[in-house]
Structure formats: C-alpha cells, structure tokens
Amino acid sequence: MSTAESAAGRPPMEAADWETVQAGPEFQELRHRLRSVVFPITGGFLAWYLVYVLMCSYAPAFMAIKLAGNVNVGLVFGLLQFVSTFGITTWYVRYANRRLDPLAGTLRDELEGDRA
Amino acid sequence: MTAQHTGTALLAAAGVEGSNPVLNIGIFGGFVILTLAIVVRVSRRANRGAADFYTAGGGFSGQQNGIAISGDYLSAASFLGIAGAIALNGYDGFLYSVGFLVAWLIALLLVAELLRNTGRYTMGDVLAFRMRQRPVRAAAATSTLTVSFFYLLAQMAGAGGLVALLLDITSKPGQAVVIAIVGAVMIAYVLIGGMRGTSWVQIIKAVLLIAGAGVMTVWVLGLYGFNLSALLGDAVAHGGKAGEALLNPGKQYGKTGVSRIDFISLALALVLGTAGLPHVLMRFYTVPTAKEARSSVVWAIWLIGIFYLFTLVLGYGAGAIVGPDEIKKAPGAANSAAPLLAYALGGTVLLGIIAAVAFATILAVVAGLTITASASFAHDIYANVIKRGKVDGKDEEVKVARITAVVIGIVAILGGILANGQNIAFLVALAFAVAASANLPTILYSLFWRRFNTSGALWSIYGGLGITVLLIVFSPVVSGKPIDPATGRSPSMLQGVDFSWFPLDNPGLVSIPLSFLLGYLGTVLGKDRADQGKYAEMEVRSLTGVGAERSTAH
Numbered sequence: 001m002s003t004a005e006s007a008a009g010r011p012p013m014e015a016a017d018w019e020t021v022q023a024g025p026e027f028q029e030l031r032h033r034l035r036s037v038v039f040p041i042t043g044g045f046l047a048w049y050l051v052y053v054l055m056c057s058y059a060p061a062f063m064a065i066k067l068a069g070n071v072n073v074g075l076v077f078g079l080l081q082f083v084s085t086f087g088i089t090t091w092y093v094r095y096a097n098r099r100l101d102p103l104a105g106t107l108r109d110e111l112e113g114d115r116a
Numbered sequence: 117m118t119a120q121h122t123g124t125a126l127l128a129a130a131g132v133e134g135s136n137p138v139l140n141i142g143i144f145g146g147f148v149i150l151t152l153a154i155v156v157r158v159s160r161r162a163n164r165g166a167a168d169f170y171t172a173g174g175g176f177s178g179q180q181n182g183i184a185i186s187g188d189y190l191s192a193a194s195f196l197g198i199a200g201a202i203a204l205n206g207y208d209g210f211l212y213s214v215g216f217l218v219a220w221l222i223a224l225l226l227v228a229e230l231l232r233n234t235g236r237y238t239m240g241d242v243l244a245f246r247m248r249q250r251p252v253r254a255a256a257a258t259s260t261l262t263v264s265f266f267y268l269l270a271q272m273a274g275a276g277g278l279v280a281l282l283l284d285i286t287s288k289p290g291q292a293v294v295i296a297i298v299g300a301v302m303i304a305y306v307l308i309g310g311m312r313g314t315s316w317v318q319i320i321k322a323v324l325l326i327a328g329a330g331v332m333t334v335w336v337l338g339l340y341g342f343n344l345s346a347l348l349g350d351a352v353a354h355g356g357k358a359g360e361a362l363l364n365p366g367k368q369y370g371k372t373g374v375s376r377i378d379f380i381s382l383a384l385a386l387v388l389g390t391a392g393l394p395h396v397l398m399r400f401y402t403v404p405t406a407k408e409a410r411s412s413v414v415w416a417i418w419l420i421g422i423f424y425l426f427t428l429v430l431g432y433g434a435g436a437i438v439g440p441d442e443i444k445k446a447p448g449a450a451n452s453a454a455p456l457l458a459y460a461l462g463g464t465v466l467l468g469i470i471a472a473v474a475f476a477t478i479l480a481v482v483a484g485l486t487i488t489a490s491a492s493f494a495h496d497i498y499a500n501v502i503k504r505g506k507v508d509g510k511d512e513e514v515k516v517a518r519i520t521a522v523v524i525g526i527v528a529i530l531g532g533i534l535a536n537g538q539n540i541a542f543l544v545a546l547a548f549a550v551a552a553s554a555n556l557p558t559i560l561y562s563l564f565w566r567r568f569n570t571s572g573a574l575w576s577i578y579g580g581l582g583i584t585v586l587l588i589v590f591s592p593v594v595s596g597k598p599i600d601p602a603t604g605r606s607p608s609m610l611q612g613v614d615f616s617w618f619p620l621d622n623p624g625l626v627s628i629p630l631s632f633l634l635g636y637l638g639t640v641l642g643k644d645r646a647d648q649g650k651y652a653e654m655e656v657r658s659l660t661g662v663g664a665e666r667s668t669a670h
Contacts, residue, residue, distance in 0.1 A: 013653070014649075015647075015648075015649025015650065015653065016649065018649060018652035018656055019648065019652040027659070030659055030660070031655070031659060034659060035564075038225040038226060041221075042222065042226060045221050049214075049218050049383075049387060050383075053380055053383040055365075056207075056365035057370065057376040057379055057380060060364055060365050060366040060370055063364060064363070064364040068345065069345025069346075069348075070344075070348035070349045070352065070363060071344065071348065072363055072364065074363070074364060074365050075210075075348075078207075078210055078211075078214050081214045081218055082214070082217065082421055082424075082425065085217055085220070085221060085417060085421060086417070086418070088225075089221070089414055089417050089418075092224060093410065093411075093414055101407060104659060104661060107656075107659075107660045107662070108660045108661055108662050111660065112662060112663070
C-alpha cells in the first residue's frame with residue numbers, strides 16, 4: 001500500500017508516527033470497542049452453532065420431539081440459527097454506527113488533516 | 117456441495133420429462149444477450165485501469181455489492197443441490213444451509229471491513245502489508261489459484277450434468293459443446309466487463325434466482341394453506357417407509373460413529389471456509405469504504421438467509437408434490453428436484469425459467485472465480501513477484517490479467533469436458549476446506565495478531581494447503597469406498613483401488629486446527645521478527661480507514 005497516493009504532496013507518516021497514534025488513548029478506545037464486541041460474539045455464535053451441530057449428530061431423539069403439528073425441536077433449533085444470525089447482524093450494525101464509526105471518523109480526519 | 121451425494125454420473129439419461137429444450141435454450145439465450153448488452157454498456161464508462169478491471173474502481177454501493185455477493189455465493193449446488201438433498205434426505209439437507217449462512221457472521225465481524233481498509237485488489241495485498249512481499253504474495257496466490265481452480269472445475273463439470281438434465285443433450289460431444297459455450301460466454305463477460313460487468317451479471321442473476329425461488333415458495337405454501345406443518349406432513353406421507361425420518365436429523369449422517377464425526381468436520385469447513393474464499397474476499401474491494409463493505413455483508417446475509425429458507429420449503433415441497441421416487445428416477449436424481457417441482461407447479465414455462473436461472477447461476481459463479489484467479493496471478497505473481505512491483509505503465513498488469521483470464525477460461529473448459537460425468541463434486545468441499553485451513557487463519561492472524569510474521573504466514577498457508585490436499589487424496593472420497601450394490605460402482609472417484617487411510621470425507625476437523633497451530637508455531641519459531649511500525653500502521657489503517665483507496669468512479 002503506497003502512502004504516497006493518499007498523501008500526495010504531504011510528508012508521509014513515519015513508522016514512529018503510526019506507533020504514536022496506535023498507542024494513543026483515542027485509538028486504544030476504538031480498538032477496545034471493536035475487540036471487546038467482535039471476539040466474544042464470534043465465540044458465542046460459533047459455540048451456539050457447534051451445540052446445534054452436536055445435537056443433530058448425537059441427540060437426534062431430542063431433536064425429533066414434536067412441538068406443534070409436524071414442526072419438531074430440530075426444525076425450530078435450525079430456524080433459531082437463522083434468527084440469531086439475523087439478530088447479531090442487525091445489532092452489530094447499530095453498534096458500529098453508534099460506537100465505532102464516529103470515533104473512527106474523528107481519528108481519520110485528525111490523521112489526514114495532520115498531513116495537510 | 118450437496119451434489120456430492122447425487123453423482124453427476126447419473127445424468128447421462130434423458131432430460132426431465134415435460135421439459136422443452138427449445139424453450140429452455142431460448143430463455144437462457146435471452147439471459148445471455150441481456151447480460152452481455154448490459155456488460156458492454158457499463159464497461160463503456162470504464163477507465164480501463166487496473167482498479168477498474170479488478171474492483172470496478174470500488175464504485176459499487178453496499179446494496180449492489182451485497183446482491184452481487186449473493187449472486188456469487190449461491191451456486192447451482194446451493195439451489196438444485198440443497199433443494200434436492202432436502203427432498204431426498206430431509207433435515208440433513210437443511211444442515212448445509214445453516215452452516216453456509218452462519219459463516220457470514222465471520223465475514224461481517226472479523227474480515228470485511230478491516231480487509232477493505234488494508235488491501236486494494238487481492239488477499240495477497242493484506243498479507244503483504246507488513247510482511248515480506250514476494251514470499252507471502254506467492255503463497256497467497258498459490259492458495260487463491262488452488263481454491264478457485266477446484267471450485268471452477270466443479271462448476272464446469274456440473275454444467276455438463278445440467279445440460280443433460282435441462283436441455284436434453286445426452287451425448288458427450290454435445291455436452292462438451294455446451295460446456296465450451298458456457299466457458300466462452302464467461303470469458304466474454306470477464307474480458308469486456310472486468311469486475312464491473314461481472315458484478316452486474318451476478319446482480320441480475322441473484323435477482324432472478326431469488327425471485328424465482330420466492331415465487332415457487334409462495335406457490336408451494338399456498339397449496340398448503342400457508343401451513344408449514346401440513347407441507348411437512350405431506351412430505352412424510354409421500355416419503356414411504358422412511359418418510360418420518362425426513363423430519364429428523366441423522367437420515368444421511370447419523371448412520372455410524374465415523375459419519376457423525378465426518379459431519380462435524382464438514383460443518384466446521386462450511387462455517388469457517390466462507391470468509392476465506394478468495395472470490396468472496398475480492399468482492400469487499402468493490403465498494404468505496406469499510407462502512408459500505410459492512411453494508412454489503414448485511415445485504416448478503418439477509419438475501420442468502422431468505423434464499424435458504426426458500427430452499428427448505430422447495431425441498432420439502434418437491435418431496436411432497438413430486439415425491440422421492442419420481443425424483444430418484446429422474447436424470448440427475450436429487451439435482452432434478454427443483455426443476456421437477458417447477459414443472460409440477462407451472463408447467464413447461466416455469467420449468468424453462470428455472471432451468472435458465474440455474475444456467476445463469478453457473479455462468480455468474482464461474483465468471484467471478486475467473487476474475488479472482490486472474491487478478492491474483494496478474495497482481496500478486498506477475499506484478500509483484502516477477503516484476504517486483506516495477507510494472508511498466510498501468511496497462512501492462514491489466515493486459516496480463518486479461519490473458520490470464522483467457523487461459524483460465526480455456527483450462528476450465530477443457531477441465532470441465534474431461535471431468536464431465538466424473539464424481540468430482542467433492543472438489544467444492546475441498547475448496548471450502550482449503551479456504552478455511554490455508555486462508556482464514558492467515559487473514560485473522562494478519563489482522564489481529566501483532567507478532568504474526570512472514571514465517572507464520574507461509575507455514576499456515578502452505579501447511580494448511582498441503583495438509584488439506586493430502587488428507588483428501590488419502591480419504592474415502594478419492595478411493596476405497598465399498599461398492600454400492602445399486603449402481604455397481606464405488607462412490608469414490610477412483611474405482612478398483614484403495615489407498616485411503618484417512619477415515620473422513622471432510623478434512624476440516626484436522627486441517628483447520630492444525631493450520632492455526634502452524635501459523636502460531638511458524639511465528640514463534642521463525643527467525644524473522646514482525647515489523648512493529650508496519651503493524652501499527654496496518655492496525656490504525658484497518659480500524660480507521662486512513663488513506664484507504666477511495667472510489668474512482670464518479
């Protein structure tokens with residue numbers, strides 16, 4: 001990635017500058033807001049998916065219990081995977097819009113402004 | 117994926133009853149002419165640089181890209197294959213849909229936005245950001261070309277089967293001609309339209325596919341008074357002795373202890389492979405910002421999720437309305453479930469539309485794969501490894517990419533003709549397993565782990581690739597499955613030999629954890645140290661979007 005293209009006519013950032021930004025409180029806050037959300041959610045939905053897969057493999061009798069008419073636990077469990085995927089997606093977009101984008105935008109403006 | 121259990125070899129019989137090949141070809145021809153006209157139109161505005169050819173100058177909106185992603189991702193296997201698997205194996209067919217959908221959360225949360233901010237055209241860009249350019253680009257390109265080639269070959273060979281099914285062309289030379297035409301149209305899309313044209317083909321196809329499946333879904337549900345339980349009950353009633361088992365997991369995978377573990381291995385590759393597929397990754401570069409990349413994935417998740425809900429209804433609907441015996445007798449067996457259902461609902465015309473959509477699906481997917489593979493070769497191998505980043509003028513790299521696209525297209529045509537009728541559907545599973553093993557660990561380490569270095573990247577890519585291919589070669593999908601008394605053939609690719617020692621069809625359970633481990637060990641044991649300044653730059657850029665390539669299209 002060439003820094004030259006985006007910073008035409010400005011002095012390019014040195015490695016030390018990037019490390020200063022990286023260590024700064026604003027960036028650390030942004031990093032924390034991202035990681036403290038995406039890592040636990042990823043762990044959570046992978047665990048939830050694995051529970052589903054393991055239940056299908058090793059507890060078919062439980063999955064076959066009928067709940068309403070011909071709709072059984074397995075079908076509801078599978079559809080809940082769809083619901084959780086849609087739900088996480090919607091929640092994350094709201095979170096990113098409120099908590100990530102404004103801070104990232106501020107940092108970006110500061111950094112690109114610096115080099116003006 | 118699911119075509120694994122259907123076997124294209126069965127497709128040599130006559131076409132689907134009630135099918136009107138002339139009508140099918142006519143509708144498909146209309147699709148090709150319409151899309152080619154659009155491709156020519158949108159490419160007139162192009163400025164013909166590398167950015168335009170590879171990523172349409174990053175000029176797509178999140179919505180457009182999300183639709184294109186679903187067009188890229190929903191292959192014929194996920195339409196015909198999953199509907200057929202649900203019709204014949206019931207619940208176990210649905211398990212694929214769940215894995216294919218949940219996988220997108222990894223792309224949403226961990227990959228799409230950060231990748232958009234740190235690369236321009238290829239997966240190699242992200243790795244090369246803070247590592248030694250030439251070795252990691254060569255490794256990334258090797259893995260990209262391998263995954264794309266396996267996927268491409270499976271699609272092209274599948275086209276041969278679809279020809280027999282839908283156009284009633286049964287002779288091998290006749291099918292070869294159709295495969296060559298499909299390949300030639302695909303090359304035309306890529307050469308004329310680049311990523312811009314290819315994306316529009318995928319967008320049009322996605323709209324047709326999802327709308328077509330949606331109409332059929334509402335139709336089927338309408339026949340049962342919008343009562344899902346009644347539909348399921350009818351599928352059970354038509355399922356004969358094994359009918360009740362259709363509603364429960366385990367009909368296909370619950371037979372033995374090994375098949376259960378094999379299923380878990382498959383589930384892992386499905387959920388972790390998607391975010392490592394190079395043609396999916398490349399689509400994140402076609403939007404101007406990380407926010408638009410996020411929006412792309414959101415659109416893709418909703419469209420893909422809704423589509424898989426449709427296939428659930430279509431699969432059980434085919435079981436209830438057409439019946440498993442009819443489906444098994446038809447050419448293509450499981451693959452014919454959706455076309456037979458279309459015929460039962462809307463007669464020859466609906467069958468023709470669905471047949472044409474299935475063809476359009478293959479075209480759009482192979483075009484996406486070809487442009488990804490050609491970008492990886494031209495940008496990573498030619499421009500950065502061979503020419504060491506000193507390409508004379510911007511046009512030279514695009515010229516190489518175009519030549520590569522033609523070569524890949526010709527190889528795909530020849531490979532598709534040779535593989536036609538062979539049982540090579542496992543190649544798609546292999547592509548997912550390689551993507552999950554070689555690509556995903558490397559991308560995640562690269563974006564999130566400060567210490568990750570060149571040795572770690574090389575160990576995880578080459579190690580993951582090598583282990584996955586090795587385990588597949590010595591697995592029962594290649595040799596050694598017992599002969600099926602119904603067909604007199606072994607379901608393995610090779611007949612009459614047995615050199616298998618790995619018990620599972622799907623290598624993911626072993627290869628994915630090992631690849632993560634190799635990436636860790638390579639980093640810790642390798643002599644080179646990570647460049648902290650470069651990592652600082654990469655992390656700040658990836659999270660804030662500072663200096664990211666903006667859209668060039670206005």
